[in-house]
Each structure stands twice: as structure tokens, then as C-alpha cells.
Amino acid sequence: MVEQTKFMLPESELPERWYNIAADLPKAPPPPLNPGTHQPIGPEALAPLFPMELIKQEVSQERYIDIPEEIREVYRLWRPTPLIRARRLEKALGTPAHIYFKYEGASPVGSHKPNTAVAQAYYNKQEGVTRITTETGAGQWGCALAMACNFFGIELKVYMVKVSYEQKPYRRSLMQVYGASVVPSPSPDTNAGRAILAATPDTPGSLGIAISEAVEDAATREDTKYSLGSVLNHVLMHQTVIGQEAIRQMELAGEYPDIVIGCAGGGSNYAGIAFPFMREKLVEGRKTRFIAVEPEACPSLTKGEFRYDFGDTAGMTPLVKMYTLGHTFIPEGIHAGGLRYHGMANLVCELYDQGFMEARAYHQNTVFEAAMQFARSEAIVPAPESAHAIRAAIDEALACKQSGEKKTILFNLSGHGYFDMTAYDNYLAGKLHDFAYPEAKVREAMKSVPVVA
Secondary structure (H helix, E strand, C coil): CCCCCCCCCCHHCCHHHHEEEEHHCCCCCCCCCCCCCCCCHHHHHCCCCCHHHHHHHHHHCCCCEECCHHHHHHHCCCCCCCECCCCHHHHCCCCCEEEEEHHHHHHCCCCCCCCHHHHHHHHHHHHHCEEEEEEECCCHHHHHHHHHHHHHHEEEEEEHHHHHHHHHHHHHHHHHHHCCCCEEEECCCCHHHHHHHCCCCCCCCCHHHHHHHHHHHHHCCCCECCCCCCHHHHHHHHHHHHHHHHHHHHHHHCCCCCEEECCCCCHHHHHHHHHHHHHHHHCCCCCCCEEEEECCCCCCHHCCCEEEEEECCCCCCCCCEEECCCCCCCCCCCCHHCCCCCCCCCHHHHHEEEEEECCEEEEEEHHHHHHHHHHHHCCCCCCCHHHHHHHHHHHHHHHHHHHHCCEEEEECCCCCCCCCHHHHHHCCCCCCCCCCCCHHHHHHHHHCCCCCC
């Protein structure tokens, strides 16, 4: 008898509610601040950028929020997504560990990002918004929001980080297929972009710069709102459909994870897999370990400072307390473009600061080594971002091999890498370079971060 490898849920078990971890945190996170007064901001400060329903979700302390049926109808195009036991990888590693992954590459655009893109487009449509601006790093978010805006008849302009615009042309093309307008950031289309191009015309760009451009664009037009693909509370909450499904699927597998792993850039896919399981740790007393994995080239959790900072380069956003490398951070052009953000989601930072999770950082060559081993074992080519989680899962499985412990490991395979083959070409040709972000640069960047008493 062949043991089951893939665990599927019927459509009838598609989650009906999003989970809001803010309701279960032992210590509430500090509020966002007005950058001028350093006083807590109210919902009205966010109204120029976001529809009111998303603002309510952002500040909500409700444990669960109902998912509108119109959103669940779109989710059914790909959800529930499969949970897969990586038996061939286990065999290749010779580990007693059981390795499971939740495969979010099953979505139409190949990543977890539509879980929030569809929700955000829906709420904007409900409020009569006709145009949205956003930024995107590697392009997964831009593709997801382009698809969602197409479904709801909303115009979209995407500011795509310049180095990814050049590295990943097919993600740019996919956004355009769905009807979005895409420009490399920094661009000549905004004051923020023009200023940066004038100062550093050869800059590779950054998510912080792209956010500045998208926020400026939205703030200067009455018909436009801004949409963010990670970091914010409501975005992380929308992603919890991943973990909720995974809890049920692990029950079908007859196991429960000892370790839950996700890559972390802004925090959305990590929160999606981790937060529902984290609730069982916070409320039910489960002993699960949680590991967020980031690049050595952008180590916000592992090398950043936990303090208030801007979410963008130009300083247009409210101040949020997070682990940050400084909002002036310009990353190296590593191929994990979705992990090149200077900060981290406030809720993820609070869990890390309060000791409920771990963080580790890897160089990109060892990450691609793990991606290759996974692809040759499981036949799925992972996105460079997701491969960070694979690296940690393999390392944990090898530790089990060394100790003889039989642990259950779960990670989020947040997207496939079929638009990232240039990165694999470079790895196979030995052209990828490792870069560890210097702590001295972090200290220098902190000089420009506001001092909040």
C-alpha cells in the first residue's frame, strides 16, 4: 500500500473567516505614529490611501473576520491549495523527519499573493475606487493585484523595483496581460522618483523607493487608492487562509508540526502559514517552533534594530515599530526580490521580540543549492524567496538525521520559480554572488531613523 502524499480539502472546507492574531498577542504592539508629532494616529490618517473597511481591519482586535462570499468565490479558482508530504526529499536526505509543504504556487499567478490582492481589490471596488497604485519587488504581488483588479474592473499602476523589472521581464509581461501599467522604480513619474534618479541615476531601486512613488501617486489623485502586498496587519490577516487550511490538512495526515517555517521579507507568507498555528501555541499551549528565514543581504530581523521607522524611503508613511535596516536601505540585487525590504511586519516583529519565534538568514548560493535539491526530488522549481524556507527545512531535517529525532516539519512553499529561471541560469553558471549586509551600514542608516521617545 502506497502511503498518501498529497492532502486535499474539498471546496466546502474553504475558510469562511480570516484569523486576526492581534486578539491573542500577550502584549499589544505599539501603535503607528504621526511622523511629525510622534503621537498615535487614528483611522482617519489612513483614509486618503485605503478604503475604510480595510482600515477597520487594520486596527481591529476581533479574533475572526468573515470573508465576503464574493471573495470566497474568486478564492475557489485555486483554493484550498494542496498540502504535500515531501517523501522523495526525505529519502534523498536520509532523515527520519517528516517534511510537509503547503503549495501556494497553485494559484493562477503562482504565489500566495492573491489571497490578499483579491480582498483588497474587492473592498476598493465596494467603495467606488476606480484606480489603484502599488509597488512590487520580484513581481509576485504586482501580478496578483493585476489579476484581482482585472476581475473587479479597477485600473492599476505598478511601480516595480528597477532591478527586478530588468531581471524578471515575464512577471512584468503577466501584469500587462491582466491590464496593468508597469514602470521601473525609481521612475520619472513622481517627485520621489525624479529626486532619486537625479541623485543616483544608476540606482537598482528598492521596495522603499517604490512604495514612496506609489503612495505619492495615490495621495495626489482623488480617484486613486494605494494597495500594499505585505507588512500591514490586514494583509497578514488575509493570508491566514493558508495556515487554517494547513491545520485541517495536517489532521488528515495524522500529524502536527513540531516546526513551522516560512521565508520573510515583509512578513505576509510567513504570517499566512504561521499565525493560525501560532494561535495554538499562544492559546492552547502547543510547543511548536516557528522559524522566519531571510536573506543575509537583507537581514532585517537578524541584524536590524527594533524601533520606529518609516515604511518607505521618502518618509511619507506613518512611523511603525519594526525591525529595520533603516528606510534609506538600498539592497543588493539578489534574486529573491520579494525579500528585499528594509523592515518587517509589526506583528511578526512583536512575536519575535516577545520570544515566540526564531529568525535566521542565509546566503543566496546555499539557498539555491537547497532549491535545486528540492526541484530534483519533488519536481517543483521553487521561487527564490520560497527557497529560503526550503533551506531551513532541509537543515532542520538534517539535524534530525544527526540526532535521530523524528520531527514533523511544515514549511510554506509560497510560490513557484518558473518566472525566475534567469536566477537559476546564473546559479548553474556560478554567477551568483553572496553578500552579507554589514552591521556598520545598519548603524549608519540608523542615523536617519527618527528618534521616538
